[in-house]
Amino acid sequence: MTLDGQVALVTGGSRGIGRAVCLRLATMGARVGINYVSNPAAAEETLAAIRAGGGTGFLAPFDVADGRAVQEAVKAITDRHGGIDILVNNAGITRDGLMARMKEDDWDAVIDTNLKGTFLCSKAVMRPMMKKRQGRIINITSVIGFLGNAGQVNYGAAKAGIVGLTKSMARELAPRNVTVNAVAPGYIVTDMTSGLGEDIQAAIQAQIPLGSLGRPEDVAGVVAFLASKDAAYMTGQTLHVNGGMYMGN
Ligand code: NDP
Numbered sequence: 072m073t074l075d076g077q078v079a080l081v082t083g084g085s086r087g088i089g090r091a092v093c094l095r096l097a098t099m100g101a102r103v104g105i106n107y108v109s110n111p112a113a114a115e116e117t118l119a120a121i122r123a124g125g126g127t128g129f130l131a132p133f134d135v136a137d138g139r140a141v142q143e144a145v146k147a148i149t150d151r152h153g154g155i156d157i158l159v160n161n162a163g164i165t166r167d168g169l170m171a172r173m174k175e176d177d178w179d180a181v182i183d184t185n186l187k188g189t190f191l192c193s194k195a196v197m198r199p200m201m202k203k204r205q206g207r208i209i210n211i212t213s214v215i216g217f218l219g220n221a222g223q224v225n226y227g228a229a230k231a232g233i234v235g236l237t238k239s240m241a242r243e244l245a246p247r248n249v250t251v252n253a254v255a256p257g258y259i260v261t262d263m264t265s266g267l268g269e270d271i272q273a274a275i276q277a278q279i280p281l282g283s284l285g286r287p288e289d290v291a292g293v294v295a296f297l298a299s300k301d302a303a304y305m306t307g308q309t310l311h312v313n314g315g316m317y318m319g320n
Pocket of ligand 1 (some may be wrong): 106
């Protein structure tokens, strides 16, 4: 599973799942762009870890929800590194709250970052990929997009939206040999889930047949597969990485 000579951009690559994806793709030989928006120290750490492992990477700070910033950053990366072969749309946030109390701003922020960000970043990279007749776009959705969750109508809508976006994009880009797939993690130990109380974590764990929350590396391995040659004949799919918590498709 080599990615030698390829350039990958991982949104939200500085921490959590994105960080593990960056490290994994770099191990496979890709030059990895680490996107982040607010925490340069974490991104620097990820870059240092890539280099310590003998890989190559670079920082790519921009807000995925800001169309102009996305376009400028993608152009700068393309000019400097000769194109983007792999895009992993991973940047995501939560603004939880029961719907009756959810503020419109909380709805907008989650839809803008998680769903619109995926659209904007994909739109920015797709043209050169189509021209080159080569490209991989991998979108990180969530088990919540399939199961729903009280307190997460914004997040659930964004993540279910990503599944629909993935399928339609896959159909549009397939004639140019660009594949678009999604990965739906279950509960993974990251900053996003560390705030959950112990009782909630225990309740979640009880619903997972494999008996534990996942690690960022569990998701990164599946993203790496989708970026590799072995997944050349897959498009429009969602791969579930959730310890068996949800088995539908
Ligand atoms: P973390 O909170 O650990 O990391 C989020 C990352 O996204 C950070 O790198 C952050 O950068 C970046 N980010 C946030 N907003 C923006 C933005 N507007 N523009 C650019 N980058 C941004 O999240 P996880 O690793 O837990 O989650 C990663 C993805 O996986 C998300 O899409 C999430 O919804 C999804 N997921 C996570 C699950 C879990 O259990 N953890 C389960 C299912 C799905 P910075 O630090 O600079 O703000």
